[in-house]
Amino acid sequence: MELELDLLTGLQLLSEYCPRVTPNAPPRRASVAVIIAFKESQDFSNPKWPQCIPITSVPYVLLIQRSFRDTDRWSGHMALPGGTRSLTDKSDIQTAHRETLEEVGIDLRKEHAHFVGALDERVITSNWGQFPLLLLSSFVFILPYMPSLRLQESEVFSAQWYPLADLLLPECQTRIQIDSSRALKKTYPRFIKTLFHLAVGNLMYSAIRLEFDPSSATYSLPPYQRPFLRGITHSIFVDLFIFLSPSSARHCLCWSLPYFQHYDLRFIASFFTQFYRLRLHQVYPRGNWVFTCLNGYYPYLKLTLLVGFLFRLFLVYLLFLIISAYYKS
Template sequence: MDTPASQAGLSHFLHGVLSELYQHPSPHVPDPPSCKKRASVALIIRVRPTYNHWPTSSSIGDPSLPVKDRLDEFFSQPWVQNGDPEVLFIKRAARVGDRWTGHIALPGGKRDPEDTDDQAAAIREASEEIGLDLTTDDCIHVGNLPERWVTTSWGSVPLMVLCPFIFLTTRSDSPTLNLQPTEVASTHWIPFKALLSPSVRTVEHVDISQRFTKQSGFLARMAVRSLMGFMQFSAVRLLPSESQQCSSVPGFIPNEKTQPSFLQGLKSWCLSNQAESGERDRPLLLWGLTLGILTDFLDLFPPNDAVQLWKPPTFGVPDLRLIVSVLTYNLRKHNKEQLKAAGILKNTNLDDKLNALSATSDTVTHNQDQGEVGRTERSGSSGQTTDGHAYAVGIMLRGYYDRLRVAIYLFLAWRIALGSAAGFTAWRFFRRR
């Protein structure tokens, strides 16, 4: 069944979303007190022409016009109005020891000292990783999405501030990409209509045993995994309209002589060493941090349900899953109410939604009156800043990992009690015999 967006044409809604985001950029997020690292990613959008509405010229518009006028001019073209908007993702090269090895991501990386600002870091990283120049006349820097804190140890330790920037390429053909083999294994253009479809929603199973047994070996990890299973994260199965593989990546052409033995493969799987366990054959799944960024963006499109389709992480083991569900029920309900207050879980007007999100985020963080925060403060012209959790998925996860830790402790106590009861029963049985 077609969504309202697909019936009316996604390009029409994309035009409105980009115009609003340009006029009302997200505020600056300062570095956490204990971390001074920043990183940037580039959300690169294009409109692919359709068969029945092919462009008659390759005009890229007047680059001297203001951004708002350039957007109006671009989206006024018939081939754009009837085209398919797409976003560019990369699949990171598989590398041993890399926490993001083989993940689907947006082009980007850490900010270097020579970068003048966060936007410059996104532009430089896109040039280095995929060979795409985002400063040319056929590319429009539209704006940004909410900056956010990237954390580890289940939200307790900040790693960096991540800044997502939006760029629109006005070309009707595919831009030439030059993939860096040490960073990028492949690139994929994904249609918005596929990202918005509930039918491609799934889960990613992640082994978290190394988080509990960092200094332990194979047997300890196996024990933790057998007890707790895999962690489940919301994910989207990607359906590319166009892909480009980096043939210089090691392992692009499998070499039968270097295939690992059965025992080596089993050990690699048990230790979750993705860089050595057939990473190239894994499906394209968008999850984690990058999915959080896309959720903020996609929720601005009808039917405005991207946040509702996103689910907090949990576990696959039934009793642990039940404990997590019960222990986080009230918290999840409370956080959803915060999103409703922001207008995120309702089909509200986009302009009202953006203002409401800013107001609610500040209400949650600083206990301010929602009515005191308006458009001027959100635009950043007054220099106002916000914290690193003032975005949709960040609000959904407020306090969640703290409850998750408690759930794991309760689960371990439950399993110990259950095991003790089973052992005592067995002892009584054999003693009677």
């Protein structure tokens, strides 16, 4: 399948898009900035310069790796500049402006940044969608050049301008193992989580393998410690590519539903979700696609665990009967 990234058309569509607002949203809010820029400086003397970007210009997006902190739920993850809305912020987009300036030293108001548009709001949850944590807004900006970065070391471990089209490369699409016990509440005892993990194993989630620049601090990490693009940030790019790369979005090239590591649970989940998956493949991806799919998928995972547990009990009971019959004979 031919890789397609139509930047100009996608930016135009996004600028005309009216993002959906989430009703009954959690009180805690956060914003991130998707910042697209170019190595070759564009002629920003023309107010309509984003509509005149040469086809040969390669777009890059700014990715950061969060600092390593025990208190941070997303410690060391790949992310976008942004953070929690403060009481002094008058709007969500002002939060994106402020956090971008604080974390990477880019003043979007002074760097000739053009605000393209916003993606749909998304409610970030935990425990397989049971508990809402915050409401996240994502704003897309385009810069005529790559400004210098000044990292806030307490928040950002490293930052890199990454070729936007490389996030769609088939060879970069992969799966990573996520501990299934994260579906349990934090209040559960550790031994309960350990038993749950032993019984269920990991969940295999979609992710994007990144190639880091040798000058990046992330490159200095051992290969097994280098992060993937996954989770919330991954979901934002899935939504972005709905506008910028319709072919990849239509065929879900850069994201798919997670599955269980253990084959018995994987088979049971595949059986229960076959019609759900078919329905998803019959519709064109829309805003907040990842979380929409997962929210409808998690009930099937819970059903899978119940049926899988009963199935394993039945196998143990059957094995017990066979062993008992063997010794009696």
